Amino acid sequence: MQSNHGTTVIANARNLLTMAENAQDHIGLVTNGFLGIRGEKIVAVGTEKAVYEALGGPPEQVIDASGMTVLPGFVDAHTHVVFGGTRVAEYAASMTPEGYERFKSSGALKGLEATIRMTREADRENLKAQAKKRILDMLEHGTTTVESKSGYGLDIATELKQLMVNRELDEELPVDIVSTFLGAHGWPPEMTKEDYLHHLLEEMMPRIAATGLAEFCDIWCDEGHFSREESELVLSKGRALGMEPKIHTGAYSYIGGGDLAAEMKMVSTEHLNYTPPKTLKKLAEAGVPGVLLPGTDFSVRHPMPVKGRDLIDAGMTVALGTNCCPGAWITSMQLVMTLICRNHGLTVEEALRAATLGSARAIRRDSDRGSLEVGKLADIQIWDTPHYEDVIYHLGENQVTMVFKRGLMVIDRKKTQE
Ligand SMILES: [Zn+2]
Incomplete structure (x- = not known):
């Protein structure tokens, strides 16, 4: 894979499922959530203000995730x-x-x-x-x-x-x-x-x-x-x-x-x-x-x-x-x-x-992946649905629209479908 030092903001996700360690709801749900990426890693998760402050400057790329669901890569x-x-x-x-x-x-x-x-x-x-x-x-x-x-x-x-x-x-x-x-x-x-x-x-x-x-x-x-x-x-x-x-x-x-x-x-x-x-x-x-x-x-x-x-x-x-x-x-x-x-x-x-x-x-990889938390790898998927439950409801349908691996966008199905 090519190396990556860029910055990305995933903006305004309808559902951001962080899977945070102590989440009472299992999924660590943040609504209208933002996430900041620098290089391979997640540098901020939460509100727009917190994410832009953590990046300390405009990101190279903004992904509009309004109406979508953002969660860790499986x-x-x-x-x-x-x-x-x-x-x-x-x-x-x-x-x-x-x-x-x-x-x-x-x-x-x-x-x-x-x-x-x-x-x-x-x-x-x-x-x-x-x-x-x-x-x-x-x-x-x-x-x-x-x-x-x-x-x-x-x-x-x-x-x-x-x-x-x-x-x-x-x-x-x-x-x-x-x-x-x-x-x-x-x-x-x-x-x-x-x-x-x-x-x-x-x-x-x-x-x-x-x-x-x-x-x-x-x-x-x-x-x-x-x-x-x-x-x-x-x-x-x-x-x-x-x-x-x-x-x-x-x-x-x-x-x-x-x-x-x-x-x-x-x-x-x-x-x-x-x-x-x-x-x-x-x-x-x-x-x-x-x-x-x-x-x-x-x-x-x-x-x-x-x-x-x-x-x-x-x-x-x-x-x-x-x-x-x-x-x-x-x-x-x-x-x-x-x-x-x-x-x-x-x-x-x-x-x-x-x-x-x-x-x-x-598989002993929970220290660097499996949840969207600061310091972990930016392994992220975005689903084109405001209802994360669709994953078990729309039988046989692929919810994925984008996948990021170590901070790089590696799947963009919208593009390939156009
Ligand atoms: Zn087996």
Whole structure:
């Protein structure tokens, strides 16, 4: 990205949703609000007078936001956005039981195994081009920071290829990409679980950690996947190697991953469908955020949709992610908000906070983003509506008219529509 030393005022926003830390209304609503930007950062928020005083001179650019809604760029806290190919045939077949039976008996690869094959086969440029398209779509829908996991290679070369794509796209695109190593997404078809675990712990993890390409380490802890004990082994090793732990847990059963997350004070815990209320309480006390993925519950027609309300009632920090992956191809955090409110019991204000500050906390970026506060990055989206609730009401419509990343306007949909 080009560097930016300019000044901008976003003026007279009908609704300025600051997501300020102590906001009683969750969203820190300021009506007819102003916001000042210098370089990459926010230098003032509030009244016209306060903002112009802080800038100490006329800004280079004024954006008239009257009648509009201004809020932080979304943080997508959980994605598998770097993958090869498509599973559209499998997804379409899954609409009816008969269709899915036919698909399975056709002998075509399905699920994780199919994606491993296609991700291994894609060269780095091709894999990058596929992921880039999806990440630009995320940006178009207001997302300015994306967490992105490996885990579709389950061999050193492919895992490194995925993480390199994360790094290159982070450098090339006006979206920050935060990398997670998910070598324990499963085990590859050519190895037993035991052999793979040994390979992962002894060879892959030290190699990956040495590259510095992954900030976090993740695992899928569930029946039929990795046990609580195996998760502890892998994530402790990751932590010792400098990769802080995250965990997919309770998605399809509960075998203790949530309790382990609380005990290890992990960065975050994801899915949580089957996690018992007493464990949610424990996670809240340990300060571990819960990342909810309602797009997946929708796409897989989940038998036990996550009870989002229970996390809020337990006092947890709630975060949201698209979980963009071949099984749930979602790039819009706005759609995720629609789903979490209608299907999982959050209010629109709780969902807005989860998609911004909550998600920033779930990837340890809340010190510099997730809310519109002085000193934070000017990662901002503007919606062409005076009703912020439209985000969950206008189904499937993109509310975004402009996006700023680190103080620079990177999306201007008005212009492209003219
Ligand atoms: Zn996931």
